[in-house]
Amino acid sequence: MSRVLVIESSARTEGSVSRQLTADFIGQWQAANPQDSIKVRDLAVEQVPHLDIDLLSGWMKPADQQNEVERAAAARSNLLTDELLAADVLVLAAPMYNFAIPSTLKSWLDHVLRAGVTFKYTETGPQGLLTGKRAFVLTARGGVYSGSPMDHQEPYLRQALAFVGIHDVTFIHAEGLNLGAEFLEKGLAKAREQLAQVA
Incomplete structure (x- = not known):
């Protein structure tokens, strides 16, 4: 049995294409791997604070020397990290915001x-x-x-994942979604075609 951790980072809880892709992924994965467990962490619902002095100082101290705020910050980071450590498969659902990733996903990575x-x-x-x-x-x-210099999303995430030892990374892009109905249809179809091959 494999453990799958899904991180949702779209600020939109409705009408989100990245969430549609996640739902497709989960449905196909469960159909192909019914014995696997899937944990979904939704960063729009369970927001992760930005890296701050409480977490930084909490990391630097033994648990018995942390104050209450530092202890809570460290405990939150430990929870998120433990989820990642326990996972065999990581799924990041990431809309492109201003050529990169949502700040909520950056906060999760910082933790x-x-x-x-x-x-x-x-x-x-x-x-x-x-x-x-x-x-x-x-x-x-x-x-x-x-493939454009404006894409700061894939290079950053690929580097961040490689930095912690995750090199087997598959990117599935739904692109051109705001360029008209034809682009939207083609972008979704291409992404779903790729999704059908991952499970």
Whole structure:
């Protein structure tokens, strides 16, 4: 049995294409792998605070030296990190906002990319500790940005995941969604065609 962790990051709870892709992914994955467990964390509903001094200072102290606020911040980060550590498959649903990712997803990454936990520093440089995991990134884009210098979404996420040792990453882009009905239809069809092959 594999454990799948899904991270929803669209600010829109209705009418979101990235959420449609997630629903398609989950349905197809469950049909092909009924024994697997799927955990969904919705960052629009369960918001993750931005990295702040309470979390930074909490990380730097032993648990018995943390104050109440630091302890709560560290506990939240530990919960998110433990979910990632336990997962065999990670799914990031990420609409493109201003050429990159939603700030909520960046906040989640700031909580789980942790030295000594998901990566470590060595004499030869950083080493990811999450080897053996697979990741799927489902994106929704108003324009067409793949291969463009304006795409700061895929390069960043690919680098962030590789940094913690996740190199088996599949990106599925639904693009051109705001360029008219024909582009919308083609963009969704292409993404769903790719989704049908992942489970």
